[in-house]
Amino acid sequence: MSLQSKTRAPGSSQSKLGAVGFKQVQEIVRDQAAIIIPEDKAYLVENRLRDLALRESLDHIDKVLLEMKKGNRGIISKVVEAMTINETSFFRDFHVFEALRDVILPDLFQRRASEKKLNFWCAASSSGQESYSVLMLLHEHFKDKLGSYKVDFRASDISDEMLERVRSGCYSQVEINRGLPAKNLVRYFEKNGLEWQVKPEIRRMLTVEKRNLAQNLTGMPPQDVVFMRNVLIYFDVKTKEAILGRVRKIMKPDGYLLLGGAETTIGMDTAFIPQRLARTVLYRPEEMEGKF
Numbered sequence: 001m002s003l004q005s006k007t008r009a010p011g012s013s014q015s016k017l018g019a020v021g022f023k024q025v026q027e028i029v030r031d032q033a034a035i036i037i038p039e040d041k042a043y044l045v046e047n048r049l050r051d052l053a054l055r056e057s058l059d060h061i062d063k064v065l066l067e068m069k070k071g072n073r074g075i076i077s078k079v080v081e082a083m084t085i086n087e088t089s090f091f092r093d094f095h096v097f098e099a100l101r102d103v104i105l106p107d108l109f110q111r112r113a114s115e116k117k118l119n120f121w122c123a124a125s126s127s128g129q130e131s132y133s134v135l136m137l138l139h140e141h142f143k144d145k146l147g148s149y150k151v152d153f154r155a156s157d158i159s160d161e162m163l164e165r166v167r168s169g170c171y172s173q174v175e176i177n178r179g180l181p182a183k184n185l186v187r188y189f190e191k192n193g194l195e196w197q198v199k200p201e202i203r204r205m206l207t208v209e210k211r212n213l214a215q216n217l218t219g220m221p222p223q224d225v226v227f228m229r230n231v232l233i234y235f236d237v238k239t240k241e242a243i244l245g246r247v248r249k250i251m252k253p254d255g256y257l258l259l260g261g262a263e264t265t266i267g268m269d270t271a272f273i274p275q276r277l278a279r280t281v282l283y284r285p286e287e288m289e290g291k292f
């Protein structure tokens, strides 16, 4: 999501946020999504509230704040959504995908050779580039196995707008230019108007669901690989520990957790075991015989 405001009608939505309004938004976003909005981001909150006021025909941001105060759940959820940062790209941090291709997936296909079932979860998937990158990689390098394995691949996020984008699998040329190799574009996408759409054979492999990481992971089956990249950075330490504790419970003991480059479980009260592999750190729920 762009950090800038969309063009707005002259004279509309121009009221100021003020310190009280900013605090109100900080508190509601923290309560609902555990996201911490830093003190120096008031301008950003104000811009996003203005855009929201316009979209919801609420004239100005005071009305948004009033609806929040009244407990209007629809508006509260849209305010939370408007405060999320959805930055992502195809094959973001490529060395993670190299680790998947060369180590994690070969290891898991071997470990699950009799069970023939693999579960993947992209938590905080944003607009879906991460999930589709993994699915393309699976299809490109492990296609022979996919026929005989049952693969459950879930993408989740707190933002309905992002989930809608994941479902559509449509990307602009600018988004495609950010990390998607030309061979993948040719093989896995088709033109849809001005955009590129992921082909149905790949989209079909993905289940999309709304999940708030600040809440329990009800109904989540045991996972082999969890991608939880570039989202823990928005939470405080206590929240990170609580989330990682819940994630560990739904992971298979020999599964893999992948975090963003600026994230780690080290120094936190979680039982994950970090395992370094070249430029990537893999987190395991339990100590494993290490071959890396």
Ligand SMILES: C[S@@+](CC[C@H](N)C(=O)[O-])C[C@H]1O[C@@H](n2cnc3c(N)ncnc32)[C@H](O)[C@@H]1O
Residues within 6 Å of the ligand: 032, 033, 034, 035, 084, 085, 086, 087, 088, 089, 092, 123, 124, 125, 126, 127, 130, 156, 157, 158, 159, 162, 211, 212, 213, 214, 228, 229, 230, 231, 234, 260
């Ligand atoms: C920066 S994006 C990361 C996207 C992708 N994982 C990546 O690394 O490229 C962060 C995503 O986390 C989502 N998010 C923030 N707070 C969340 C929460 N409490 N529960 C679930 N998703 C959340 C946002 O909506 C956003 O799409």
